[in-house]
Amino acid sequence: MTVEGALDVVGAVLILLGAALSLTAAIGLLRLPDVLNRMHAASKPQTLGFLLLCVGLALVLRDGAATAMLVLAAGLQLVTAPVATQMMAKAAHRTGQYRADLVVDDRDRDEPTDAGEPADGDEQTR
């Protein structure tokens, strides 16, 4: 088997792994009970799945300019996806869009509420 053939096989396998990770995340998105759990599943295709697909595509194409742009895309995704997920988790937590009965230690609230109203009460003064 030539080097090109081996690179094609490795790239295709990496792409298949990335696609499988995306499918797992979609199943998790459907089956997990609330937003914070779904976020846990949702971050996999955004970072590792995207990285696997980019590496696989770079191995299949074997082109300098394409590889440079794929590295840029993968690096930006690795930096931005955790930031976006953290902001989304914070917003969901503050607005009470999660199941309080599933949370073990909810430090930002005085008492767990499930109606979407924080126990603090400083929102009424705003």
Place this chain on the structure above:
Amino acid sequence: MQPVLIAAGVMLAAAAALTLVRIVRGPAPSDRVVATDVLIAIVAGSLAVEAAINHHAYTIPVILVLSLLAFAATVSMARFIAGRQGVVGSGPRRRGRGA
């Protein structure tokens, strides 16, 4: 290697369909935003699979722009959702801390 790549494309299509179900069913706005984020990642991945199948590099800039757009969309939606109860980053009062 075409059958493997086509199998990857089929898996991405199934993932996109399941994510669409979550976007439709909700129930909270944050569920839909998270699912939209995953859907954009899946679309970027399917563009990559298509580029690998047809051996061209024309869609790689589209992948780059899509990933940046997903970040901007998620951050703005997070601020919009939290904007009903103040600004993200200011943080809620932490009376329970250190007790």
